[in-house]
Amino acid sequence: MxxxxxxxxxxxxxxxxxxxxxxxxxxxxxxxxxxxxxxxxxMGPTLVSRFSLAELEQLLKQQGYKEVKVRESGSIVFNHDGTNYVLQLYDDGDLQLYFGVSGIRLTASAMNEWNRTKRLSRAYLDSDDDPGLEADLMANGGINEEIVSEFIKVFVNTSAPAFENFLRENGV
Structure with missing residues (x-):
């Protein structure tokens, strides 16, 4: 109608x-x-192909995240409940969230277990053999503040805490 x-x-x-x-x-x-x-x-919120770093910084602050800092590398570091996260903005508008931990060792078998049994993120060992967790949001279908906010919330409230528990249970 x-x-x-x-x-x-x-x-x-x-x-x-x-x-x-x-x-x-x-x-x-x-x-x-x-x-x-x-x-x-x-028709709902308008979709865009990308956000600027300044827009993402403002969005994070509006969502209540602390210590939001834009880095020259095209990423933003922010804090949630005492844990630091990195939001990377790519040239094509895609976003990537990163959470890393140092001082915990994880076997390749344990890392594979995470990747085989969990959704919405992937884990790996970085160049220092420290575990890291990432998630990507592709912008080619269009994104808006609601989509980006939900992406961040799921990562910091679900994926990263579950990964921390996994590390405690499986870390060497």
């Missing part, structure tokens, strides 16, 4: 005034604009 109303409003607004026998009243135009605005709102 909303799509039909939107179509009618757009058709009304796009008809050249020379083809209209009587000019629409201001009330009619305002009513048409209100319907158009409601139709646009009902």
């Amino acid at each position: 909303m799509c039909k109303r939107l179509f009618l409003v757009l058709a009304f607004l796009l008809v050249p005034m020379s083809q209209v026998s009587a000019a629409p009243s201001k009330t009619q135009v305002n009513a048409a604009l209100e319907v158009l605005q409601e139709a646009v709102k009902s």
Whole structure:
């Protein structure tokens, strides 16, 4: 129903005034604009192909994350409940979250167990053999603040804490 109303409003607004026998009243135009605005709102949040570092920094601060710092490398370090995370912005707009721990050793077999049994993230040993956890959000289908916020929340509230528990149980 909303799509039909939107179509009618757009058709009304796009008809050249020379083809209209009587000019629409201001009330009619305002009513048409209100319907158009409601139709646009009902379509949901607008998707974008990327966010800037400044926009991501602001989003993290609005979500209540602490010690939000933009680095020259194109990443942002932020803190949640005493743990630091890194949000990397890539040239194509994709985002990657990273959480790493030092001083804990994990066997390749244990790391494979995590990757085989867990969703939404991947674990690996970095160049110093320290465990790290990453998750990616591809921007090519479009992203918005809600999508990015949910991506971050799932990582910091679910994936990373589960990985910390896994490290405690399986660390050498």
